[in-house]
Amino acid sequence: MNDTPTALGGRRRFLKTTGLLSLAGMAPSLGRQALASTAPGPGSAQDIIMADALSLSNWIAQRQVSCREVMVAYLDHIERINPKVNAIVSLQERGGLLAQADQRDQQLKAGHYLGWMHGMPQAPKDLAATVGIVTTNGSPIFKDYLPKQDAIVVERVRQAGAILIGKTNTPEFGLGSHTYNSVFGTTGNAYQTDLCAGGSSGGAAVALATRMLPVADGSDMMGSLRNPGAFNNVYGFRPSQGRVPYGPSSEVFFQQMGYEGPMGRTVSDLAMLLSTQAGFDARTPLSIQQDPKQFAGKLQRNFKGTRIGWLGDYNGYLPMQAGIMDLCQTALKSFEAIGCTVEAAQPDYSMEQLWQTWLTLRHFTVAGTAQGLYAKPELHAQMKPEAIWEIAGGLSLSGAQIYQASINRSKWYESLRKLFETYDYLILPTAQVFPFAGTTHWPAEIAGRQMDTYHRWMEIVIGGSLAGLPVMNVPAGFNEAGLPMGLQIMGPAQADMAVLQLSYAYEQVTQWVQKHPPSLLS
Template sequence: MNQASTFPVPPSPHDLVMADALQLSQWIRLRKVSCRDVMSAFLDHIERVNPAANAIVSLRERPALLAEAAERDAQLARGEYLGWMHGLPQAPKDLTATAGLASTQGSPLFRHEIPTTDALMAARMRAQGAIFIGKTNTPEFGLGSHTYNTVFGTTLNAYDPTRSAGGSSGGTAVALALRMLPVADGSDMMGSLRNPAGWNNVFGFRPSQGRVPSVPAHDLFFHQLGYAGPMGRSVGDLAMLLSTQAGFDARAPLSIAEDPAQFAGSLERDVSGSRIGWLGNYDGYLPMEDGVLALCESALAQFEAIGCKVDPTRPDFAMERVWQTWLTLRHFSCAGTLGGFYRNPEQRALLKPEAQWEVEGGLKLSGEDVWNATVTRSQWYNALLALFERYDYLALPSAQLFPFDAREPWPKSVAGRVMDTYHRWMEVVIGASLAGLPVISVPAGFNAQGLPMGVQIIGKPHADLRVLQLAHAYDQATQWVKRRLPPALSA
C-alpha cells in the first residue's frame, strides 16, 4: 500500500511553503507529499512574491525543476533516501559556486560565469538531496550590508519593500522570510548573516571560525574573516542545515574536526542560570538609531524570563583600535582577492566604487601594518576571553539602525554621527567576526513603524551548540517568526 494513503488529508500548497524545513522534510520522507508537489507549490509561490522582492535570481526553468523533483520521488519509491534535504528546494547564495548554475557574485565581471563544480558546501547540500532552483541575491562580491548590484538589481526588505534587506545575505533572508525557501545558506564577513536576519525577522548563525570549511579557497591559512553558515525560520532548521554544512575537510586545514551530527540532535537544554553580558553600544561608543537599544533590551527581558541573568558590561579595550584593525584586514583581504581586476583598467571600471576603495586601501598597506593589525586582533580576542570568565554569553544589537531607504547605497549618518565609510554603520558586528566566535542573530521584535531588529548572542570559542541551545529556548518562548508575518503573506 502506498504510504501516502495513511495520510487522509495531505498538506495543501499553502501548508507546504509555510512549514518549517524539518516538518517539510518529514512529510517528504514519509511520502505524505510528493517532491513534485513540493516543488510546484514553491515555484507557484515564488512566481507570486519574488517579482516584488527580487530575492531569488537565476531561477531555473520550471520543467527542469519538476523533472528533478520527480526523480527524487522515483528514488524514494526505490527506497533511496538521500538525506534530510531530499527534495527540498534550495537556492545557494550567489557567492557560492554551483555546478551548471550561474554564480555571478553580483558582479558584471562574472555575469555569465557557470562553474563546472560545486563548492564544498553546495556539494554537501546536494548530497543530502537538495534541489538547486536558483541563487539568492547578494551585493557585488558581498561587499556592503545592502543587497544591490548591477546584474540583478536590489533585493527589498520582507517587511517594508521600500527598505533595505541588509546583506550580504539579503536575498537569503528575504527568501526565507517570504517562505520562498524552507531553509537557506549564507556567508558572513561583516555581519552578512546577522544584519539581514535581524532586518527580516529570521535567524542567522555565524559559526565558529573553521566550523564550515571554505573549499575551494586560494588561501588556506591566513584569510579567516568570512565564512559560510545557515539561516532559518527556526533554530532547529538552522542547526540541521549546520549539521550538513559543517565537518572537517583536509582541503581546509584549519577546519574543525568535530562530528557535525551534534547539531542534528535535540536542542533542548535548561538554560536557567546562564549569564549574559549586555554590551549595548559599548558605553556610547557606537551611535544607535533611537529605539534600537530599547527594543533589544526588551528582548533581553525575554531571556531573563527563561531564567538567564543579564548584566551590562563592556570589554577592557579601546574600541577604535578594533575598528582600525578591521579596516586594515579588510583592505588587505580585498586587495588580495580583487587586486587583479583593479589593475586591469577595463575590469576596474566594472568594480563598484566601494570595491575600488577597499583595494586602494590595501595597496597602501605595509607588512608592518598588517602584522600590527593581526596582533591587535589577538589582543581583542583575549579581552573577550576575559569577559567570558564572568559571562557565558555576550549580547548586543544586530545593527545600529533599522532598515534604511533601499534607494540609498548606504547610510551616511546614524543618530547624527557622520559615517566615514560605506560600512561604518555596521561596526556593531565586527567584534565577533574578528574573534572568530560563534554568534547568532535572534529576532528582537519590531519598532512602531513595523521594522524588525535582531539581537546578537555571542558564545565562547567553539561553543556553537550551546549558543544554538540558548537561541532555541528563546525561540520557543517568543515565537517571533510565527507571530509576525511579512505583509505580503498576511494580506
Template sequence: MSPLAIDPIVTLDADALSRAIHARKMSCREVMQAYLTHIDRFNPAVNALVSLRPQDVLLREADECDRQLDRGESRGWMHGMPQAIKDLAATAGLRTTLGSPLFANQVPQHDAISVARVRDCGAIIIGKSNVPEFGLGSQTYNSVFGTTSNAYDPSLIAGGSSGGAAVALALRLLPVADGSDMMGSLRNPAAFNNVFGFRPSQGRVPHGPMPEVFVQQLATEGPMGRTVTDVARLLSTQAGYDPRVPLSLADEPRDFGLDLQQDCSGLRLGWLGDYNGYLPMEDGVLSLCESALADFSALGCHVEACQPDFSMERLWQSWLIHRHFLVQGSLGAAYADPQKRALLKPEAQWEIEGGLRLTAAEVYQASVARSEWYRALSELFERYDFLLLPTAQVFPFDAQQAWPRVVGGRTMDTYHRWMEVVIGPTLAGLPSISVPVGFNPAGLPMGLQIIGPAQADRAVLQLAYAHEQLTRWVERRPPACLQSA
C-alpha cells in the same frame, strides 16, 4: 484553496517539510510545484532569487526524487527540498555572478564545499539568492540583477550580503537558506527580515575551495532559517572537516542536529549594549534590544551590563586593515586592469586602494590587535556564559540609498561603519546568532546577537532555541503580504 491563499506546503518549516516528504504525505513534485508557484507570485516584488532554473527541469528532478523514495532511497534530510544558493558560492553548471558584471556570465564547473554537501543531502538547486557586488556592504544591490528589497517593506533594504537569502526565507520562497558572513552578512539581513542567521565558529563550515587557505580568516559560510531547529539541521549538513581547508574543524557535524532543549536557569549573560556609547544607534534600536533582555531573564538567565577591556576604535582600525588586505588580495588583479577596474563599484575600489597602501608591519600589528581582542573577550567569558549585542545600529532604510551617511547624529566615514556592531564576533572567530527581538512602532524588525565562546556553537543554538520557544517572533509577525494573502 482560493487563488489568493498561501499553499500550506510553503508555510512548513524545513524540518517539518522534510518529515512530511519522507512520510510520503506529499510528493517532491507537489513540494516543487508549490514553491515555484509561490516564487512566481512573490519574488518579482523583492528580487530575492535570481538565475532561476527552468521549471520543467526542476519538476523532472523532483520526479526523480520521488522515484528514489519509492525505492526506499533517501539522500538525506533535504531530499527533494528546493534550495537556492547565495550567489557568492560556486554552483556547478549554474551561473555564479558574485553580483559583478565582471562575472555576469560565469558558470563554474564545480560546487563550493557547502553547496556540494547540500546537494549530496538531497536538495534540488533551483537558482541563486541575490547579493551585493562581491558581498561588499550590507545593502543587497548590484548592476547585474538590481536591488533586493525588504520582506516587511519593499521600499526598504534587505540587509546583506545574504539579503536575498533572508528575504526568501521571510516570504517562504525557501524552506531554509545558506549564506556567508564576513561583516554580519548572515546576521544583519536576518535581523532586518525577522529570521535567524548564524555565523558559526571560524572553521566550522569549510569555506571554499579557495586559492588561499591559511590567511583568509574573516568570512565563513553558514545557515539561516525561520526556526533554530532548521538552522541547526542545515549547519549539521554544512559543517565538518575537509582536507582542502586545513583549518576546518573536525567535530562531529551531526551533533548540531540533535535535540536543542536545555534548561537555561542560572546562565550568566553579559549585555554589551552600544559599548558605553561608542556605537551610534538609530533611535529605538537600543531600547528595543534592551527590552528583549527581559525575555532572557524569564528563561532564568542572569543578565547584567559589561564591557570588554579594549579600545573599540583600535578594533575598528584592525578591521579596516584586515578587510583592505583580504579584498585587495582577491580583487587586486581586476583592479590592475583599467577596463575591469571601471566595472568595480567605488567601495570595492576603495578597499583595494587601501590594501595597496598597507605595509607588512601594519598587517602584522592589526593581527596582534585582533589577538588581543580575542583575549579580552575570553576574559569576559570567564564571568559570563554568553554575551549579548544588538545585531544592527539602524533599522532597514530606503532601498535607493547605498548606505546611511549619518547614524545617531554621527557622520559615517566609510560605507560600512554603520555596521560596526558586528565586527567583534567576526574578528574573534566566535559563534554568533541573530535572533528576532521584535519590531519598532513603524513595524520594522530588529535582532540581537547571542555570542558564545570559541567553538561553543551548539550551546549558542541551545540558548537561541530557548529564546525562540518563549518569543516566537517569526510566526507571530510574518510579512504583511503573507498575512493578507
C-alpha cells in the same frame, strides 16, 4: 546516504503502519530534531510553503507529499512573490526543476533516500560556486560565469538531496550590508519592500522570510548572516571560525574573516542545516574536526543561573538610531524569563583600535581576493567605488601593518576570553539602524554622527567577526513603524551548540517569526 532496508512493497506497508518511526530506518542523519517534529501532513500548497523545514522533510520522507508537489508549490509561490522583492536570481527553467523533482520521487519509490533535504528546493547565495548555474558575485564582470566546481557547502546540500532552483541576490562581491548590484538590481525588505534587505545575504534572508525557501545558506564577513536576519525577522548564524569549511579556494590559511553558515525561520531548522554544512574537509586544513551530527541533536536545555553580559552600544561608543536600544533592552527580559541573569559588561579594549584593526584586515582580505581584477584597468568601470577603495587600501598596506593588526585582533580575542570567565554569553544589538530606503547606498549618519566609510554603520558586528566566535542573530521584535530588529548572541570559542541552545530557548518564549510573518504572505 543510507537506503531503506525493506523491499519496496514492504516499505510502503512499513511507512503506513509506523509513521515517523520509519525515518529512523531510512536516514539516521535526520537526527532527533526531525523525529521530534509532529506537525500534521500538508493539506494544500500553502501548507507546504508555510511549513518549517523539518516538517517538510518529514512529509517528503514519509511520502505524504511528493517532491513534485513541493517543487510546484514553491515555484508557484516564487512566481507570485519574487517580483515584489527580487530575492531569488538566476531562477532555473521550470521543466528542468520538475524533472529533477520527479527523479527524487523515483528515488524514494525505489527506496533510495538521499538525506533530510531530499527533494527540497534550495538557492545558494550568489557568492557560492554552483556547477550548472551562473555565479555572478553580483558583478557584471561575472554575469556569465559558470563554475566548474561547487562550493563545499553546495556539494553538501546536493548530497543531502536538495534541488538547486537558482541563487539568492547579493551585493557586488558581497561588499556592504545592502543587497543591490548592476546585474540583478535591488532586493527589497520582506516587511517593507521599498526598504533595504540588509546583506550581503539579503536575498537569502528575504527568500526565507517570504517562504520562498525552507532554509537558506549565506556567508558572513561583516555581519552578512546576522544583519539581514535582523532586518527580515529570521535567524542567521555566523559559526565558529572553521566550523563550516570555506572553499575550495586557492588560499586556505589567511581567508579567515568571512565564511558560510545557515539561516532559518526556526532554530531547529537552522541547526539541521548546520549539521549538513559543518564538518572537516581536508581541502581546508583549518576546518574543525568535531562531528557535525551534534547539531541535529537535542536543543532543549535548562538555563537557570546562566550569566549574560550585555554589551549594548559599548558604553555609548556606537551611535544608534532611536528606538533600537529600548527595543533590544526590552528583549533581554525574555532571557530573564528562561532563568538567565543579565548585567552590563564591557571588554577591556579600545573600540576605536578595534575599528582600525578591522579596516586593515578587511582591506588586506578583499585586496587579496580581488587584486587580479584590479590589475586590469579596463575592468574598473564595472566595479563599484567601494570595491576599488577596499582593494586600493589593501595594496597600500605593508606587511608590518598587517602583522600588527593581527596582533591587535589577538588581543581583542583575549579581552573577550576574559569576559567569558565571568559570563556564559555576551549579547548586543545586531544593527545600529533599522531598515532604510532601498535607494540609499548606505547611511551617511546615525544619531547625528557622520559615517566616514561605506560600512561604518555596521561597526557593531565586527567584534564577533574578528574574534572568530559563534554569533547568532535572533529576532528582537519590531519598532512602532513595524520594522524588525535583532540581537546578537555571542558564545565562547567553538561553543556553537551552546549558542544554538540559548537561541532555541529564547525562541520558545518569543516566537517572533511565527507571530509576525510578512504582510506579503496574506
